[in-house]
Every structure is written in C-alpha cells, then in structure tokens.
Amino acid sequence: xxxxRLTAFDAMLDSVTMETLGETIQYRLGGSSxxxxxxxxxxxxxxxRSIEGVDVVDQNIRVSIMKSSVxxxxxxxxxxxxxxxxxxxxxxxxxxxxxxxxxxxxxxxxVMPGA
Amino acid sequence: xxxxxxxALAQIIDAFCALAExxxxxxxxxxxxxxxxxxxxxxxxxxCWVIYAEAYDFDPAMEQGQTRxxxxxxxxxxxxxxxxxxxxxANRAGIAHLIAALHxxxxxxxxxxxxxxxxxxxxxxxxxxxxxxSLQVAIAFYTPRGDHFTIVSS
Numbered sequence: 001x002x003x004x005r006l007t008a009f010d011a012m013l014d015s016v017t018m019e020t021l022g023e024t025i026q027y028r029l030g031g032s033s034x035x036x037x038x039x040x041x042x043x044x045x046x047x048x049r050s051i052e053g054v055d056v057v058d059q060n061i062r063v064s065i066m067k068s069s070v071x072x073x074x075x076x077x078x079x080x081x082x083x084x085x086x087x088x089x090x091x092x093x094x095x096x097x098x099x100x101x102x103x104x105x106x107x108x109x110x111v112m113p114g115a
Numbered sequence: 116x117x118x119x120x121x122x123a124l125a126q127i128i129d130a131f132c133a134l135a136e137x138x139x140x141x142x143x144x145x146x147x148x149x150x151x152x153x154x155x156x157x158x159x160x161x162x163c164w165v166i167y168a169e170a171y172d173f174d175p176a177m178e179q180g181q182t183r184x185x186x187x188x189x190x191x192x193x194x195x196x197x198x199x200x201x202x203x204x205a206n207r208a209g210i211a212h213l214i215a216a217l218h219x220x221x222x223x224x225x226x227x228x229x230x231x232x233x234x235x236x237x238x239x240x241x242x243x244x245x246x247x248x249s250l251q252v253a254i255a256f257y258t259p260r261g262d263h264f265t266i267v268s269s
Contacts, residue, residue: 047242049240049242051241051245051246051247052191052239052249054150054165054191054193055152055153055154055155055156056156056242056245056247057155057156057158058243058245059242059243060243108243109244110197112197113197
C-alpha cells in the first residue's frame with residue numbers, strides 16, 4: 001500500500017485553516033443583492049508609493065478566499081467589505097490563483113458608496 | 116537655534132502657501148511648503164498640497180545691477196478617494212480653486228514680476244486609493260546681483 005498523498009487532505013486542511021486563521025468578510029457576487037459571510041485571510045499592509053516624487057502611504061490590501069466558497073473567479077462586479085476597514089466597499093482587482101490552486105487571491109480597489 | 120536664513124525662492128514658496136491657505140475654498144486642505152519627499156504622506160493628511168521649486172534659472176538685469184530669476188513651482192495635490200482616475204475630478208477642482216487663489220495676488224505684494232500657470236500633469240502612476248496631480252506655474256522676480264536672499268520689489 002502506497003503512502004497517502006498530502007494533497008488528499010487539502011480540502012479538509014484548507015477549510016480548517018481558513019476557519020481558524022481567517023476572519024469573516026462580507027462578499028457580494030456581481031448582479032446579486034445578497035451579502036455572503038465568508039472566511040478569508042486578509043493582509044492589510046500599506047505600501048509607499050511615489051506620486052511625482054512625493055511618497056504617499058496607500059493601501060495594499062490582499063485578500064485570499066477559498067475557491068470552494070466562491071467558485072467563479074472574482075470579478076470587478078463583485079463587492080467586498082472588510083472588518084478592519086469599516087465604511088469602505090471594495091472590488092477585487094487582479095484576481096488570480098494561489099500556489100496551491102485552492103484559493104483566489106486578489107488586490108482590492110475602493111468603490112464609490114452604492115456602486 | 117535661529118531659523119536658517121531663507122533664500123528668495125523659499126520666501127516666495129512660503130508666501131504662496133500663506134496665500135493659498137487664506138483662500139476660503141481651500142481652508143480644509145493642508146499645504147506643505149517644505150516637506151521631505153521621503154516623509155510619506157498618510158491618508159489622514161489628505162487632501163494636501165506639496166509645494167516645491169522644480170527648477171530655476173537666472174538672467175542678468177545689468178542696468179539695475181540685479182539678477183532676474185525665473186522659477187518653475189509645482190503645486191502637487193494629493194487626495195484619497197474611490198475614483199482617483201488619471202487626474203481625478205477632486206484634484207481638478209482643487210487645482211481650479213488654487214488658480215483662483217493665486218490670481219488674487221499674482222505679484223505676491225509686488226515681490227514678483229508675474230505668476231503664470233502653465234500646465235497640469237498627472238503622476239506616472241496613481242495609487243489604488245490615492246491620486247495626485249500637479250499644477251506648474253512660472254514666476255519671475257528680481258534680486259540684487261549676488262544676493263539671492265533679498266527680493267527687490269517690482
């Protein structure tokens with residue numbers, strides 16, 4: 001009998017990890033009016049950008065969610081609200097897969113209230 | 116320690132700053148006449164302006180024993196909003212107010228020969244939640260030859 005493959009436990013480990021380490025975000029699919037509560041890992045780091053030679057501190061938030069909770073690739077019509085950035089609504093930009101292939105990872109951009 | 120003696124251009128940038136700060140539509144905006152570029156601007160400080168001399172040159176005005184200075188001054192407006200665009204509407208409105216503020220006193224109380232707004236340019240790249248745009252103005256003024264600390268009234 002061969003050794004079990006670790007990837008066979010991915011689905012179980014991923015969901016346990018996300019539930020344990022993640023935080024709850026609100027996610028609304030494009031075209032829907034319903035906000036879903038999902039577990040996500042959010043990196044709230046800021047980044048310094050040079051705007052015509054003047055350094056400016058700008059958000060560089062990265063969000064990671066499980067593909068099992070949002071199967072379709074996030075689109076810029078989707079909307080996100082983050083616990084630690086109350087009052088702002090964001091949309092996903094530059095969505096892609098993580099290295100394991102089981103999570104979506106994307107940057108976020110502010111959207112106008114109501115948009 | 117006493118303040119370092121201000122050269123003519125620093126005096127002019129400070130005067131522009133005071134003129135803009137005193138203009139009612141810009142009352143809620145912060146002006147930085149002497150901000151180090153690496154002293155990062157935070158969201159709490161926006162909208163704000165960083166004012167700096169981009170370049171300056173000199174011509175002899177020999178008949179008066181003076182030097183005519185020409186300088187390009189940049190007024191860089193930094194804001195944070197959902198729609199930073201290439202040049203955001205908020206930045207365009209801010210720049211329009213600034214031009215009105217400068218027009219109140221184009222000679223800064225007879226210190227300048229003239230102030231002329233030249234152009235507005237976007238940055239190479241905006242941030243995700245922050246955007247900038249800069250207004251460039253050209254100014255001309257006189258100092259005694261060899262004394263760049265004293266502005267001669269025009």
